[in-house]
Amino acid sequence: xxxxxxxxxxxxxxxxxxxxxxxxxxxxxxxxxVIGFERGWEGLLTNSFRHLTPRAVGGIxxxxxxxxxxxxxxxxxxxxxxxxASETLALNNVDGLIVIGGNGSFKGALELSKQASTLIVxxxxxxxxxxxxxxxTIGFDTAVNTAVEEIDKIRDTAISHERIFIVEVMGKxxxxxxxxxxxxxxxxxxxxxxxxxxxxxxxxxxxESSAKGKRSGIIVAAEGxxxxxxxxxxxxxxxxxxxxxxxxxxxxxGGSPTARSRLLANLFANKAVKLxxxxxxxxxxxxxxxxxxxxxxxxxxxxxxxLDLKLLKLANVLAI
Numbered sequence: 001x002x003x004x005x006x007x008x009x010x011x012x013x014x015x016x017x018x019x020x021x022x023x024x025x026x027x028x029x030x031x032x033x034v035i036g037f038e039r040g041w042e043g044l045l046t047n048s049f050r051h052l053t054p055r056a057v058g059g060i061x062x063x064x065x066x067x068x069x070x071x072x073x074x075x076x077x078x079x080x081x082x083x084x085a086s087e088t089l090a091l092n093n094v095d096g097l098i099v100i101g102g103n104g105s106f107k108g109a110l111e112l113s114k115q116a117s118t119l120i121v122x123x124x125x126x127x128x129x130x131x132x133x134x135x136x137t138i139g140f141d142t143a144v145n146t147a148v149e150e151i152d153k154i155r156d157t158a159i160s161h162e163r164i165f166i167v168e169v170m171g172k173x174x175x176x177x178x179x180x181x182x183x184x185x186x187x188x189x190x191x192x193x194x195x196x197x198x199x200x201x202x203x204x205x206x207x208e209s210s211a212k213g214k215r216s217g218i219i220v221a222a223e224g225x226x227x228x229x230x231x232x233x234x235x236x237x238x239x240x241x242x243x244x245x246x247x248x249x250x251x252x253x254g255g256s257p258t259a260r261s262r263l264l265a266n267l268f269a270n271k272a273v274k275l276x277x278x279x280x281x282x283x284x285x286x287x288x289x290x291x292x293x294x295x296x297x298x299x300x301x302x303x304x305x306x307l308d309l310k311l312l313k314l315a316n317v318l319a320i
Contacts, residue, residue, distance in 0.1 A: 001277055003033040005094040005118070006052065008066040009040040009105035012253055013125045013139025015261035016066040019100050021057040022269030023123075028054050030277060035092065036068045040101075041076035041108060043068075044085035049092070061262060064142075064254045066100075076108055086116040094118050096276035102126030102137070103301070106284060110301050119281025121272045122297055125265075127253055129176040132303040133295035134286025138268065140177070141260035143170070143252045147181040150248055155185070155218055161242070162215040164206065166232050168247040171222030177252070179311055182220035188319045189217070193224035194307045199231070203238050205319075210241075212320075223247075267292050 004027050008016050024034045034052040037043030050056075050068075060067055075081040089097060096119045099109045106122045113120045124131040127143035147169050158165045167187075171177050175192025182190030189205055191197050202219070209217055221228050228245055236243040257265070264287065271285040271292050283294045 001032060001095045001279070003035065003092070003094050003096075004273070004276060005049070005089065005092070005097045006034060006036040006068065007040060007043060007097065007099050008068045008070050008125070009099060009101040009108065010070065010072075011102065011126065012065045012070055013102075013127050013137070014064045014142035014253070014255055014257035015138035015265045016100055016125050017060040017063045018257055018262045018265035019123055019125060019138060019269050020052070020066065020068060021061050022266045023098055023273060024052040024057045025054050026270055026273045030273065032273075032277075035094070038069050040070040040105075041073040041081070041085065042071050044088045045073065045075055045081055047088045047091065062256050064256055082111050082115050085112055086118075089116050089118045096121065096281065098123055098272050098276070100125045100138075102128060103131055106131070106297060107301050110282075110297050113282045113297065119276055119279070120297065121275050121281060122284035122300070123268045123272050124284060124286055127170060127177060128174055130174040130305050131284070131286070131300060132305040133284050133300040134288065136264060136287055138261055138264045139253075139257065142255060142258045143177060144180050144184065145258055146252050146255055147177070147248055148184055150251070151181065151185045151218060151220070154246055155216075158216040158218060164217045164219065164235065164241050164243045166219045166221055166228050166235075166243065166245045168221050168223050168228045168245065170248070170252050172224040175222045175224070175307055178220050178222035179307065179315075183311055183315045183318075185218060185220065186318065187218045187220040187315065188214075189219040190312060190315050191219065191221040191225045192307065192312070193222055195309070195312065197225060199234060202235065206235065206239050206241065210239075
């Protein structure tokens with residue numbers, strides 16, 4: 001192992017820069033060269049990269065986003081794109097490639113591993129927290145805290161004006177973010193894509209809350225549950241309560257990473273470089289039961305991380 005390549009792919013997540021910094025410095029301490037491919041998989045198709053040194057990654061640990069940039073790359077999903085990426089790795093004598101990203105990035109890495117001789121290790125970084133093989137991903141804690149801070153402010157207005165607020169958070173197919181956020185802000189109702197919601201149940205909850213003396217409420221909904229604008233109107237029509245909708249959007253991806261996200265970035269980076277140094281590849285690193293571990297890349301890509309539905313039940317109990 002002489003040279004390591006880095007790529008940040010898919011949606012950005014707070015802590016990606018901390019991971020880039022840690023990987024670079026740990027690798028350099030082992031006398032390994034490091035290059036960072038730019039704009040995600042696009043960099044491997046265009047052979048666009050920069051040399052990374054300990055000084056080149058100074059002052060980035062606190063920055064959100066990724067200094068290597070990222071993009072969606074449809075070409076990489078084609079056989080020709082995978083082949084070209086493999087050729088780029090060979091051309092630059094890259095012995096190991098670390099992919100910082102989420103499920104989509106790892107599926108791309110899996111396909112690349114079938115063509116390239118380069119050892120590949122995935123570092124989970126996504127605010128969705130849906131990567132199988134790790135209890136938590138880099139950036140998840142930051143996104144949760146960002147959403148919680150905003151919803152705490154929204155609740156002030158909800159109470160003052162005796163309104164119901166639906167707050168839409170990210171999560172097109174999975175509800176990890178919505179569930180954690182909803183539980184920690186004390187939401188009266190949490191809606192996730194994994195559980196089909198019944199409108200009459202939401203209306204019943206609102207009416208029961210009103211009977212108990214509650215004059216305001218917070219509904220946290222993942223974007224993948226359906227049309228939240230329509231839901232807000234329907235609740236208003238059936239309850240007579242004033243309902244407002246707030247979509248937090250891309251703010252959840254940005255901002256300075258929390259201490260937790262930075263810590264995971266450092267620990268995952270150390271494990272990823274260690275695996276490559278030992279000649280191990282086609283794996284992802286992760287945290288399981290408080291331990292930094294690794295798992296086969298293919299197993300992670302082909303397995304679905306379960307949502308802890310017990311937390312939904314707990315949220316319902318706490319919302320009385």
